Amino acid sequence: MSDAVLTVLKFCLLALLYLFLLRVVWIVARELRGTPARAPLPVPAAPSAPPPPRSRAKSRWRLVVLKPETEKGHEYPVDGELTVGRGGGCTVRLLSDTFVSQVHARITDRDGTLWIEDAGSTNGTFVNEKRIDIPMKLKRGDQVRVGQTTLEAER
Numbered sequence: 324m325s326d327a328v329l330t331v332l333k334f335c336l337l338a339l340l341y342l343f344l345l346r347v348v349w350i351v352a353r354e355l356r357g358t359p360a361r362a363p364l365p366v367p368a369a370p371s372a373p374p375p376p377r378s379r380a381k382s383r384w385r386l387v388v389l390k391p392e393t394e395k396g397h398e399y400p401v402d403g404e405l406t407v408g409r410g411g412g413c414t415v416r417l418l419s420d421t422f423v424s425q426v427h428a429r430i431t432d433r434d435g436t437l438w439i440e441d442a443g444s445t446n447g448t449f450v451n452e453k454r455i456d457i458p459m460k461l462k463r464g465d466q467v468r469v470g471q472t473t474l475e476a477e478r
Contacts, residue, residue, distance in 0.1 A: 384437045386415065386430070389466065390473040393419065401437065405430045407469050408442070422446050422470030437461040437476055446470060
């Protein structure tokens with residue numbers, strides 16, 4: 324082959340290498356930006372008649388989102404077991420929180436008592452700003468933080 328053909332092939336190879344590197348940088352930058360925040364859901368209208376009062380024996384546990392503001396007020400009833408995370412099989416899916424693991428925490432209602440345990444998350448699970456390593460009993464008003472999301476246990 325002539326020197327001219329080899330020089331052209333060298334420049335083509337160099338151009339392909341630069342395109343590859345540009346693509347890698349673009350993908351890494353997109354991943355670092357994280358997932359876009361979801362648009363806030365419309366607030367449902369208040370019911371015209373107040374709901375009938377619930378008896379104390381039938382009251383169930385629920386988790387109410389306190390933070391972030393875009394999710395504030397969402398309620399998740401605890402029926403037996405509830406999982407919190409970003410994964411598809413989780414009961415409470417926190418897609419906008421990139422600090423939450425795929426399966427971050429497990430919350431269970433055992434005979435009217437609410438228990439929480441960390442499911443091996445990377446960033447940990449906190450109850451009232453204290454990191455938990457073993458299953459812990461939750462009381463009404465306790466605040467649970469997973470990633471950057473704060474939930475409150477209510478009855």
